Amino acid sequence: MTTAASLPPASEPSAPAPSPPQPVPSTPEPEAWGLARRVAFRFVFAYVVLYAFPYPLDSIPGTEFLSTASQSFWETVVPWVGKHVLRMEKDITIFTNGSGDTTFNYVLFLVHLVLAAGVTAVWSVVDRRRARYVKAYDLLRVYVRYLLALTMVSYGFAKVFKTQFPFPSPERLVQPLGEFSPMGLLWTFMGYSPGYNLFTGGAEVLGGVLLLFRRTTTLGALVVIAVMVNVVALNFFYDVPVKLYSSHLVLLAVLLLLPDVRRLLDVLLFNRPTLPVEQRTPFQLSRRERWGVLVLKSLFLAVVGWSYVELRMGYVARNGDSAPKPPLYGLYEVESFTRDGQVLPPLVGDTTRWRHVGVNRYSRASVRLMDGTVKRFSVKLDAGQGTVTFSEGTGEQAKTSVLTSSKPDAEHWVLQGPFQDGTVEIRLKKVDESSHLLISRGFNWIQEVPFNR
Structure with missing residues (x-):
């Protein structure tokens, strides 16, 4: 009977040879500008x-x-x-x-x-x-x-x-x-x-x-x-x-x-694909920074x-549009205009008689005469003295007139006194702004026909 020859002991696996270090890829240099x-x-x-x-x-x-x-x-x-x-x-x-x-x-x-x-x-x-x-x-x-x-x-x-x-x-x-x-x-x-x-x-x-x-x-x-x-x-x-x-x-x-x-x-x-771009900052910052x-x-x-x-x-x-308005704010129609005791009728072309007065929120008045000319004034109300000061122009060249002011009712405003080389008495009636189509028309969802005026 024969016996098998003993096998040599298995050798321990050898450790793998270390691979050479891989170069760290460097950040590509941005292309040069022309x-x-x-x-x-x-x-x-x-x-x-x-x-x-x-x-x-x-x-x-x-x-x-x-x-x-x-x-x-x-x-x-x-x-x-x-x-x-x-x-x-x-x-x-x-x-x-x-x-x-x-x-x-x-x-x-x-x-x-x-x-x-x-x-x-x-x-x-x-x-x-x-x-x-x-x-x-x-x-x-x-x-x-x-x-x-x-x-x-x-x-x-x-x-x-x-x-x-x-x-x-x-x-x-x-x-x-x-x-x-x-x-x-x-x-x-x-x-x-x-x-x-x-x-x-x-x-x-x-x-x-x-x-x-x-x-x-x-x-x-x-x-x-x-x-x-x-x-x-x-x-x-x-x-x-x-x-x-x-x-x-x-x-x-x-x-x-x-x-x-x-x-x-x-x-x-x-219709071509595109790639995202890097959202870079001017400086490299740490997370805390x-x-x-x-x-x-x-x-x-x-x-x-x-x-x-x-x-x-x-x-x-x-x-603002909803801010409190000055007491004289509004549009006024001139009902009567008397100058030096003479009543001036509303004749188109008259270069003296007033037709409308508009006072805005900055207390500036625009006076439209019968000939269409517009005179602009700053107005200052002194409620205690019952006067209104009209100033035309600015600085030392401004022409100033102080008129007695009264309001007999909510709709009327009366001015009396010396004004530009004469004495006037002006009776004005406040115009309801909602009577103008621009103000009253508003917004409409349904319009059967165009409303273009």
Whole structure:
């Protein structure tokens, strides 16, 4: 009998040889910008900062002096440029006011363009070796987002709270349409409807709020462009002197939209797929730092938002459509007009006799004469003395007349006394504003036939 030879003990499995370390993939270097792109960025960066300065520094409490100093600087430079560089025949003496399309504003626009071009030229020489401006672009994008967002929210609140376009004043109700300026017609159209103000203002606020967040910036830019292109059209075609400013707001929104134009065209026009983009920030932050920035951002927006609301609510309480009106507010028809003891009949073409008087909520009176001429006065009621002061003009050149005022009943108002080289007695009757179709018509769900008057 044979026995099997003993098998050698199984060997222990050897440990696998360590694999060579794999190289850590490095973040791909962003592609270099072309020369035209770099020059364009330098110019846009310089122009935006020049145009918006001192924002956002002037938003900090106690820094209002920056805006005053900046305005004073340009009010010195721009007239000098107009006189010595542009050789303008008339000196620039009218500065920023209710109009944003003054000669001062257009020359300032030109100065900004020239200065931005100069900065671009110097920057292009000094920094000619830089291949791209990724971080600077991200910072500019944040700057423009907040600049445009807060502007849109501010303008939107002016419509939501209906402080930009007041309801048509009493004198508007009897003003012939042909006497309206294009801007006056637009202001009356907008002021008539609280609902349309809420709609347009809400769209402006929506666009502004969307711009405050990176993820919704593109959508916000689209909303702002849609809203502001309409505003620009109204400003141009109704001769509203905010053409320069509103056009700048559209261009700022376009600047924010530019990086996504190709992707939007792929999806909406060319029916091609597109890839998501990285929502990057100018600086890499830790989780704790991101939370800190979020808290600061929330506090900043809360303070700014509340200041806007408080400002508009205060204005509404003082001058809004539902605010208390001055005692003399209303539209009055002149029943009789006596001058120097002579009763003047209501003859069309008379250059002396009054026809209507409208007193608005700002205590300004518009007196329409029988020949259609309109005289404008500020009026001040002294209830204790029983007088009303009519002032035509402003400053030292103002012509002032103090008339005895009485109201024999709720509908009538009697004025007596010296007025512009004569003695008058004027009896006026208050007109019920609801007698005008514009006021009484209202909204109707059902209309069997168009009611276009």
